[in-house]
Amino acid sequence: MDLLASEWIKARSIRTTWLLVAGTVVVTVVVSLLGISGLLADWRADLPADFDPTGISFKGVLVGQILVATLGAQTFTSEYATGQIVTSLTVAPRRAVLLATKLAVTALVALATAVVTVACSFGASQAALAAAGLPTADLPDAGTVRAILCAVGYLVLTAVLGVALGAITRSSSGALAVVVTVALLVPALAPGLPGLVGDLAGTYWPTTAGQASYTTAGAGGVTGSAGLAVMAVFTLWTTLAAHVTLRARDA
Amino acid sequence: MHSSNPVILQAHSLVKRYGRLTAVDGLSFAVRPGVVTGFLGPNGAGKSTTLRMFLGLDRPTSGAATVGGLRLAETPHPMRVVGAMLDARAVHPRRTAGDHLAAVARAGGVARSRVAPTLELVGLGAVADRRAGDFSLGMKQRLGIATALIGDPSVVIFDEPLNGLDPEGIRWARSLMRDLAAEGRTVLFSSHLMGEMELTADHLVVVHHGRLLADQSLSAFITERTTAHVRARTPDRPGLLQALSRAGVHAAPDASSTDALDVLGSTTDHVGRVAAGAGVELSELSSARDSLEDVFLTMTSTQKEAA
Numbered sequence: 001m002d003l004l005a006s007e008w009i010k011a012r013s014i015r016t017t018w019l020l021v022a023g024t025v026v027v028t029v030v031v032s033l034l035g036i037s038g039l040l041a042d043w044r045a046d047l048p049a050d051f052d053p054t055g056i057s058f059k060g061v062l063v064g065q066i067l068v069a070t071l072g073a074q075t076f077t078s079e080y081a082t083g084q085i086v087t088s089l090t091v092a093p094r095r096a097v098l099l100a101t102k103l104a105v106t107a108l109v110a111l112a113t114a115v116v117t118v119a120c121s122f123g124a125s126q127a128a129l130a131a132a133g134l135p136t137a138d139l140p141d142a143g144t145v146r147a148i149l150c151a152v153g154y155l156v157l158t159a160v161l162g163v164a165l166g167a168i169t170r171s172s173s174g175a176l177a178v179v180v181t182v183a184l185l186v187p188a189l190a191p192g193l194p195g196l197v198g199d200l201a202g203t204y205w206p207t208t209a210g211q212a213s214y215t216t217a218g219a220g221g222v223t224g225s226a227g228l229a230v231m232a233v234f235t236l237w238t239t240l241a242a243h244v245t246l247r248a249r250d251a
Numbered sequence: 252m253h254s255s256n257p258v259i260l261q262a263h264s265l266v267k268r269y270g271r272l273t274a275v276d277g278l279s280f281a282v283r284p285g286v287v288t289g290f291l292g293p294n295g296a297g298k299s300t301t302l303r304m305f306l307g308l309d310r311p312t313s314g315a316a317t318v319g320g321l322r323l324a325e326t327p328h329p330m331r332v333v334g335a336m337l338d339a340r341a342v343h344p345r346r347t348a349g350d351h352l353a354a355v356a357r358a359g360g361v362a363r364s365r366v367a368p369t370l371e372l373v374g375l376g377a378v379a380d381r382r383a384g385d386f387s388l389g390m391k392q393r394l395g396i397a398t399a400l401i402g403d404p405s406v407v408i409f410d411e412p413l414n415g416l417d418p419e420g421i422r423w424a425r426s427l428m429r430d431l432a433a434e435g436r437t438v439l440f441s442s443h444l445m446g447e448m449e450l451t452a453d454h455l456v457v458v459h460h461g462r463l464l465a466d467q468s469l470s471a472f473i474t475e476r477t478t479a480h481v482r483a484r485t486p487d488r489p490g491l492l493q494a495l496s497r498a499g500v501h502a503a504p505d506a507s508s509t510d511a512l513d514v515l516g517s518t519t520d521h522v523g524r525v526a527a528g529a530g531v532e533l534s535e536l537s538s539a540r541d542s543l544e545d546v547f548l549t550m551t552s553t554q555k556e557a558a
Contacts, residue, residue, distance in 0.1 A: 006358035013350035014343065083341025086308060087398055090335050091358045093307045093324035251308040 003092055007105040011075070020071040021109065024155075025117045028064030032121045035059035036128045047134070054137040054147045055215030057125035061151060062211070064117060065158040065183050066176075068110055072162025073175035075102045080170040085251055095246045103163050103239065110159030114152040122148060143216040143224075150228045151214035157228070158183065158210075161235045164242035183207045206234030257284035258332060258405040258437055260305055264314035267300050267461075274300045276461035277314070282439045282454075284405070287432045289452030289469075290441040293551050297461035298441040299337065302410050306335055318406060330359025330402030336395035337410040344384025348375055348394050351383055352401055359402045366401070373397040374423070388415035396427070407431055409440040413447050425451045445547040459551045476550075477541040481514040481522050484535035488512060494529035495522070510534070 011017050035056060039047075079085040092098045122137075129136045137144045161182075165175040187208040190201035202208060209222040210231030222230055260282035267275040275297040282288045292298050303309040304316040307323040318326060318333055326332045342351055352366045370376050373393040378386070383394060392415055399407055409428070413421050428451060432438045442448060448455060448469070455472050457465040465472060483502075485491045488510055495502045495514065500521070505511035514522050519538050526533050 002357050002360040006354045006356075009350060009354040009357060010343075010346070013346050013354070015345060078343060082343045083338050084343050086306075086337050086341050087335075087355060088358070089308055090306045090323075090333065091330045091355055091402075093329050250303070250310060 003097060003101045004104060006092075007075075007101045011105055011109060014078070016074060016078070017071065017109070020067050020074075021113045024064045024067040024071070024113050025120060027067060028058075028060035028117045029121045029124050031060030031063045032057055032125050033060075033128055036125055036132075036134075039134065040128075040132050051135060052215050053126070053129055053135050054122075054144050056129075057122045057137065058118070058147070058151045058214045060121055061117075061155065061214065062184070065155060065207075066179060068113060068155050068159045069162035069165070069179040069183070070172070070176060071110065071113075072106045072159040072164075073166030073169075073179070074172060075106055075163055076166035077170060077172040077175055081172065089251050096243055099163075099167060099239075099243055099246055102167075103160055106159050106163050107156055110156045111152070113159075114155035117155060118148060118151045122151075137216075141216075146224060147214045147216050150225065153228050154210045154214055154231060157231050157235045158207075161238055164235070164238040167242040168238075168245050187211065204230060206231045257435055258319040259283055260406060260408075260437055260439060261317050261320070262301065262305075262314070263317065265301065265304060265311055265316055266313045267297070267304060267309060268312045274461055275304070275311075278458065278461065278463055279314075280456050280463060280466045282406075282437055282456070284435055284437040285432055286453035287428050287438045287440070287451055288454040288456060289448040290439055290456050290458070291445065291448050291452075291547070292441075292443065292458040292464075294443050296443075296458045298443075298458060299410055300461075301458070302335070302337060302408055302439075302441060305408060306333065306337075328360065328402075330355075330361065331404055333406045333408060334399035334402055334404035335408040335410075336392075336399045336412060337408075339388065339391040339395040339415065342383045342391065342394060342398075345382055347380050347382055348386070348397075349379035351394070352397060355398050356401050361402050365403075369397045369401045372400065389417055389420050392416055392420065392424075396424070400431075404436070406437040407439070409438075411442060412440050413442065413451075445544045449543055457547070457550065464550055473540065473543065476546050477543065478515065479538055479540050481517055481519050482511060482535070482537050482539055483514060483522055483526070483533060484508075484511045485526070485531055485533050486510060487531050490529065491526055491531045491533075494525050494531060497529075498525045500525065 079088055088098060089095065126136050162175065162179060165178050169175045169178065186201060186205055190198055190205055190208065192198065193201055203222055209227035212223050213225060213227035262278045262280050265275050265278040278301060290298050300309060304311050305318060315322065323329050323333060348370060349366060352369060353363050356363055356365055370379050373396050375390065375393050375397065383391065386394065392412065396412065412424055416424060428438050428440060452469055454468050455465060483491065488504060492502055492504065492512060500514060500517050502512050502514040505513055519536050523536055
């Protein structure tokens with residue numbers, strides 16, 4: 001409990017935390033709206049048959065996830081960069097406990113951030129779609145509710161992944177490079193990969209599967225909650241790797 | 252204010268290797284409560300690595316560094332056992348001094364109410380709301396010392412605590428370390444400067460190339476490793492040399508002056524008597540010892556050749 005309070009003081013006393021929180025909300029909403037504004041130009045033209053008004057509300061998560069992962073990563077990387085980690089580990093020498101505490105505080109901050117981000121992005125996008133006379137999402141629909149919850153879950157998992165990568169790389173730029181590769185580059189390149197590798201990478205790659213979880217389109221492969229589960233398992237393994245790394249290495 | 256039990260720091264055949272480099276090479280020593288122990292060695296002697304192993308930051312290749320017989324991670328309340336400052340700059344520059352100390356206090360289960368008095372103690376009471384990044388090195392040093400002391404620990408470990416302090420700050424830090432020891436705490440501080448040790452430490456642990464060169468009280472170190480000599484100045488240097496030689500005392504003229512000479516293995520009393528007996532006028536008579544700095548340099552340079 002004391003360590004949680006300590007990590008909370010650390011998180012809230014740095015302006016970076018709040019800039020990243022605000023940045024996640026704003027950037028996600030703006031990018032989602034930009035995605036829709038692209039449709040507006042030729043909305044009279046045929047919409048794709050599988051037009052997904054829910055999924056399109058969360059296009060901005062693609063960029064927002066980078067910010068929320070950075071929020072997680074900097075809980076460790078800022079301590080390694082400044083040397084604060086020495087004090088933290090002297091005061092709390094059990095490294096697994098320090099990792100668990102940072103994960104918990106980050107998950108809570110990310111949860112609050114994700115709820116606001118997803119609510120704003122969904123609300124603004126639906127309003128924009130409605131104003132343009134395009135089809136909107138059906139909120140009482142189970143698929144829509146599931147997609148909304150999965151979008152929140154995906155952002156929280158990305159933040160947790162960020163903490164783990166921060167502990168492993170110990171460097172903001174290193175963590176950012178891995179996050180961009182995992183969350184953006186591989187999903188973008190996977191369809192171009194040949195044969196089975198491309199199929200597997202395009203379907204089971206954790207962030208690809210995770211990103212599929214907040215759409216209602218059933219595009220085959222891993223969709224819905226199963227996609228989020230793939231992301232969760234990947235995050236869990238990375239967290240375990242962070243635990244092993246923290247224990248084994250000198251601070 | 253300090254009430255907990257005395258705690259001994261102990262290095263047991265401590266070894267730390269980084270690949271081929273051996274930073275600490277079989278160190279064994281104990282640091283006891285109630286006195287200020289100076290951890291002396293040239294840069295790269297393995298001091299910081301040893302301190303980091305006491306704090307559980309680095310894992311020994313073999314051997315153990317224990318605090319009260321336990322590794323720090325095994326102690327129930329680490330912050331009440333050990334407080335440390337390894338690097339004064341190791342603080343987040345954007346966080347205020349007050350928030351920094353509050354985070355540290357809460358992590359160790361210490362009430363936030365200790366923050367204000369601890370900042371007062373180190374003379375930073377007025378700048379609690381300022382960011383640590385705006386502090387001078389001396390102020391960061393004080394904040395680092397506050398960070399070490401907030402848990403009211405039985406052991407305090409400071410790595411080069413006097414670096415970057417102005418003369419007044421150095422005097423303050425010295426008297427603080429003495430006070431902490433007088434309260435029954437175990438105080439270990441490192442330095443690569445013998446001069447700092449002479450004025451602050453009661454006990455010396457000297458290391459070089461990761462090996463122990465000395466582990467003894469400062470007074471024993473002085474009497475065992477330095478020789479006393481008497482310095483005399485006289486208008487009649489040949490006369491005094493002759494008289495001393497007749498009395499069986501070995502003396503040598505000081506080449507850097509025309510009227511001074513150095514006497515080995517004697518006392519000012521004896522030289523004074525010899526001079527009076529011979530009717531030689533003295534213009535100065537004083538006793539001196541080799542400087543500890545010289546002794547330290549000799550110790551570490553002979554080690555270097557041996558290695």
